[in-house]
Amino acid sequence: MEDKFATAEKKVLVEMVRLAQKRGMRGGEGDWKEFLNSHDPKFGANMSDPSKRSNDMLIAFLKTFSKEDDLMFLDKVLQCNEKRNFVKQVSQSTSDKESPEQRLVRLTLEHPQYPLEYSFPSYDKGWIVTKFSQKSKALKSNSMYAIDCEMVLCEDGTENLVRVCMVDRDLQVKIDELVKPRKSIKDYRTEITGISPGDLDGVTCSLDDIQKSMKKLLSPGTILVGHSLNNDLHALKLDHARVIDTSFIFKYSNGSIYRRPSLNKLCKSVLGYELRKEGAPHNCLHDAQAAMKLVLSKLESKVDDVIVVADEDTPQIGMEKLLLHRVPIHVPSEDLAGVIRGDFTIELKPSKKGQGDIYSAFAIFKNPEEAQQAFEQVEGSPDKDSSGRPQKLIKFQLSSGSTVSIYVRKMGQNDFAEKFSSKKRDLEVIENLVMSKKQKTDQNIAVETIANSSRCCDHVEEIERLKQELKQKEDSSHCCDHLKEVESLKEELRRKDYELSILHKAITIVKKDNKKRKGKKK
Secondary structure (H helix, E strand, O other): OHHHHHHOOHHHHHHHHHHHHHOOOOEOOEOHHHHHHHHOOOOHHHHOOHHHOOHHHHHHHHOOOOOHHHHHHHHHHHHHHHHHHHHHHHHHHOOOOOOHHHHHHHHHHHOOOHHHHOOOOOOOOOOEEOOOOOOHHHHOOOOEEEEEEEEEEEOOOOEEEEEEEEEEOOOOEEEEEEOOOOOOEEEOOHHHHOOOHHHHOOOOOOHHHHHHHHHHHOOOOOEEEEOOHHHHHHHHOEEOOOEEEOOOOOEEOOOOOOOOOOHHHHHHHHHOOOOOOOOOOOOHHHHHHHHHHHHHHHHHHOOOOOOEEOOOOOOOOOOOEEEEEEEEOOOOHHHHHHOOOOOOEEEEEOOOOOOOOEEEEEEEOOOHHHHHHHHHHOOOEEEEOOOOOEEEEEEEEOOOOOEEEEEEEEOOHHHHHHHHHHHHHHHHHHHHHHHHHHHOOHHHHHHHHHHHHHHHHHHHHHHHHHHHHHHHHHHOOOOHHHHHHHHHHHHHHHHHHHHHHHHHHHHHHHHHHHHHHHHHHO
16 A cells, blocks of 8 residues: 555645545544644644645655555555546547547546445445456447435434335336335434335345345446435445446536536536435435436437536526427418417517528427426427427418428526526626625615616606507517517517616615614614
8 A cells, every 4th residue: 555655646645635635534643734734834734735745744644554444445546547548548649539428537537526426335345346447449339327325314323225116218117116224223214215114124135135136237338327326335335347427527607626516417417307305205216217318318418528407406497488480581470379289478589690581489388397298289390409409390371371390408407507697797786886885884774775776767758659659560470570679679678677676686685774774873
């Protein structure tokens, strides 16, 4: 182990020390900060960032560990980095030949949390470790299985496997078993697992049985897919080298890679449907299938960068819409209403430059569920757009008797990321307003409130003017020449409405703060 420490790169040593800190590991001379205080009287723990320390100092600290569990963990971290380096070297040497599946395996391995989450205690009794093959044939394999597990809390405070589901690339079920825990159960966690005590009556399947079944399906080149897959592998006591973790390969719109999006959030953002209602128990099979769908969606999209996922606090803007696009300009918008089933309204989408002979429109439903249902009922040829998003090519007859073809596409959260970012910036303006007004006098606040109120009045008058103008244009919108002008007015009206709402919020905040100040003075 000491030789391995000595040959490890600086970034690996830094990573090992940081992981030791996160785990609260203590060597023969205490934890990292205690070690620094005793070995560096000048700076001590005041300079505790491992990246600012020499290799000799990092190695000296790692050598203070002597407990078998600690040494095994550090060895697993080194193994994780060996896998990373090997995969990186292969990817660099065969960058033009790297399969889409292998790219997602690489993204998982390169995630900063991988060494911490996937350094399993597989040296313990009862664990199965699959062989890590360095053969190019294994790395090119596209064989994939997705798994998901449910765990119960046992009397001794540990978690034990109670259900496992595995599906193949075609979403066909390979394993769906209830498992009898080996320890006494303290909490079935029914609200999460959906499993109650009676469900295990007569169940004889054990963890050993599951491991044997999985071992038959796994080869060194097989890819295991899952969301926060490390938890499932830990419950299965299975250490498998080639994995794709869907919580690693997607990221938030703010670029954060340490906050991992939930499976339900990814389904909404990427697949366009809600996996489960809030508070509903998990469905092990549905979760495994969802993880596989996410990976397949990623593979089919052929996107070079990770797909951006909106933050957990982002409202589900636009998911209640379907996009009708590549509509010939001579097709009246009212004829689109007969293309899709359900209760919805048609809203024209602003046309882009170079699209003079076609246009797009939104079919807006009451909620995302109705939009999803309407899309499934559309009779047309399944297809995908240039970004891999599902759509259908449909043909229908116009009131004039001629037949035309258009595309109907589901919406994803990415379609509205830019609009949300714009709104977020506007809200930040309000926050800055609230922060800056704390330095203002009551008189200044009153003046600002009046000014904002005046701006609101101006906006109201402008909105009314636009509405009148829009009504006049819509009355004659059957002519194709007016389509663009009507849509332009609608877009301006929406923008003015939003600006008005922002001003109302600002005035409300200022008034409340002013009221509080007056109350304090009394």
